[in-house]
Amino acid sequence: MRFRELKSPETPSDLRGVAGAGSDLAGLxxxxxxxxxxxxxxxxxxxxxxxxxxxxYRWFPPxxxxxxxxxxxxxxxxxxxxxxxxxxxxxxxxxxxxxxxxQAFLFLLGAITxxxxxxxxxxxxxxSLGGAGVILAGPAFAGKSTLVVELMKRGxxxxxxxxxxxxxxxxxxxxxxxxxxxxKSAGRERPEGALxxxxxxxxxxxxxxxxxxxxxxxxxxSCPPRFLFYLDPGGWATGREGSEVRYEIALASEPEGLRDxxxxxxxxxxxxxxxxxxxxxxxxxxxxxxxxxxxxxxQARHRESVLYxxxxxxxxxxxxxxxxxxxxxxxxxxILLARDLLNRGEGSRLxxxxxxxxxxxxxxxxxxxxxxxxxxxxxxxxxxxxETVTDIVRAxxxx
Numbered sequence: 001m002r003f004r005e006l007k008s009p010e011t012p013s014d015l016r017g018v019a020g021a022g023s024d025l026a027g028l029x030x031x032x033x034x035x036x037x038x039x040x041x042x043x044x045x046x047x048x049x050x051x052x053x054x055x056x057y058r059w060f061p062p063x064x065x066x067x068x069x070x071x072x073x074x075x076x077x078x079x080x081x082x083x084x085x086x087x088x089x090x091x092x093x094x095x096x097x098x099x100x101x102x103q104a105f106l107f108l109l110g111a112i113t114x115x116x117x118x119x120x121x122x123x124x125x126x127x128s129l130g131g132a133g134v135i136l137a138g139p140a141f142a143g144k145s146t147l148v149v150e151l152m153k154r155g156x157x158x159x160x161x162x163x164x165x166x167x168x169x170x171x172x173x174x175x176x177x178x179x180x181x182x183x184k185s186a187g188r189e190r191p192e193g194a195l196x197x198x199x200x201x202x203x204x205x206x207x208x209x210x211x212x213x214x215x216x217x218x219x220x221x222s223c224p225p226r227f228l229f230y231l232d233p234g235g236w237a238t239g240r241e242g243s244e245v246r247y248e249i250a251l252a253s254e255p256e257g258l259r260d261x262x263x264x265x266x267x268x269x270x271x272x273x274x275x276x277x278x279x280x281x282x283x284x285x286x287x288x289x290x291x292x293x294x295x296x297x298x299q300a301r302h303r304e305s306v307l308y309x310x311x312x313x314x315x316x317x318x319x320x321x322x323x324x325x326x327x328x329x330x331x332x333x334x335i336l337l338a339r340d341l342l343n344r345g346e347g348s349r350l351x352x353x354x355x356x357x358x359x360x361x362x363x364x365x366x367x368x369x370x371x372x373x374x375x376x377x378x379x380x381x382x383x384x385x386x387e388t389v390t391d392i393v394r395a396x397x398x399x
Contacts, residue, residue, distance in 0.1 A: 025072065034063025036165060036174060038115040042108070044073040049105055055201040055208050059177040059218050069115050073104040087111030092304060102252035102278060103304050110303045117353070119165035119174060120368060123340040126164040126173055127156035129393045133173035133223040135164045135372075137333075138231035139340055140310040143382055145180055147231070149214055150386035158216035166368045172222040179208040227393055228374045229325075230333050245287050247295070250278040250307040258302065265294035278307050292339040293358060323380025323388050330374045334362045 028043040031054055039062055044050050072086040075094065083094035085104040092107045094100035113121075124137035125144040134156070136144045145161055152158055160176035167174060183206045199213035212218060251258075259270050259281070266285050273280040285291045299306045338361055354360035375392070377385060 025074075032062045033057040033060035034066050035060055035112060036116040036119050036176075037063065037066045038112070039063040039066035039068045040071060040112060040115075041068060042071045042073075044104075045076045046073055046101055046104065048101060049073055049108070051201060052105070052203070052208070053108075055210070056179045058179065058210060059212075061219075067115065069111065071108050071111060073108060075100050075104060088115075098253045102307075106252055106307060107304050116165070118169065119167055120364065121176075121341070122164040122166060122337060123162070124164040125161050126159040126176075127151050128159055128173075128220055128223050129156045129390065131223055132226035132393055133159070134227045134229070134389070134393055135173065135225055136229050136231060137164070137337060137340065142231035142233060144231060145182065146382045147385060147389070148180075150382045151389065152215045154386055154390045156390070157220045158211050158214075158218070159220055161211070166225065167222070168364070168368070171224065171368055173225040174222045175218075175220045177211055177216065177218055177220070180211055180214065182207045182209055225369065225372050227389075228330065228333070228369060228372050229377055229389060230336060230375070231377050232336075233377075233379060243287050244284050245291070246282060246284050246312040247309055248273065248280050248282045248312050249309045250280055252278065252305050252307065254279060254281070255302050255305050258298075258305075261298055261301075265298065266291060282312060323385045324378045325380065325385075325388060326376045326378075328374050328376050330369045330372055331366060333374055333376070334365050334369075337365055338362055 025043055028045060029050075031042045031050060033040050033042075033053070035057070040057075042050070042053055069088055070086070071088075072084075074085075075083045083097070083100045083104075085092045085094060085107040087108060088111065090107075090111060092103070094103060097103050122135060122137055123139075124135050125148045126136065127134050127148060129151070134151075136147055138144055148156075148158065148161060158177060159173065161178060161180040163176050163178070165174040165176050166172070179201070199210040201208040262270055262281075262283055267283040268285075270281060270283040273282050285295075295309050299309055338358065354364070373392075380388070
């Protein structure tokens, strides 16, 4: 079952009185999908925004019993009150914005993220193998998406590519089958084979690929998390290399004073990087000293301008051979998991829920992952690692 698109639905009563929204919405189709207990109903006159949500959330059916979130982005000349984005009782006027479409997109993503507070969204992919939930965590460029594809070839069921939702009440790992993001690389104009045609939506910086085109069998039920593999090729995330970290921040537009805010949390070598459609800044920060929390706070203050903050990692060779894999305690990975989480859009919401105390967030993470078998992976090709992970999960524990 997939999301639903309705033609010219009636304008909801809670939007009819919003500065001409009722007349502006007349004739716009409604894209509807359910996300972890929230029934999202989106209407927009932006073809790009509509295409993104239709493709990214294709496998999220409407939730008839969920809390309704009405989401609107009106950017064209037909918006009688000027360009605006609306979500629930929140509103963002976009008149005068240098990038209204980008900011509306971020506003809607943030509103959807805020609506799913019943789950803690780990930055990681996930599969189900023999009824056991397997979380593949790690920073950007660690190889999570590639490993998911290899695991599916070995019988694993696809659950998620970039967000692994842990239910904060039951502890279950929920499916989150959003389209798989594949970054564009130099000289690669279009994904090959199953990634071509309607299965892949081209964005300026990446492809969004329907997981079904890569072999996913959907839908998949929730399951208990049993294994956690933290991918850290080259030892960058665990701090075995260097005392500083290089980050990039993608922006809808650069807020005034942003660079001064970065300097106050220890950033240096702040440099603009040409990119489309989102301008980028790169900067260096100390590996320690509360930097992750500081970046999370910065993203919270500028959530309608910041698309993401990610660590820049140099390419790490992945030679064939047995993976470098070590069984560790979950507690040894909590700070890494929290750091990756705080650099995502939902990090600020979680910190607010925990009263700004990182120790409280770490305690909740530890409780949700209690009893999970954890491994630190620092080397190995995706094919070899997929074989090892499959063997470990099917054996029930240690290799």
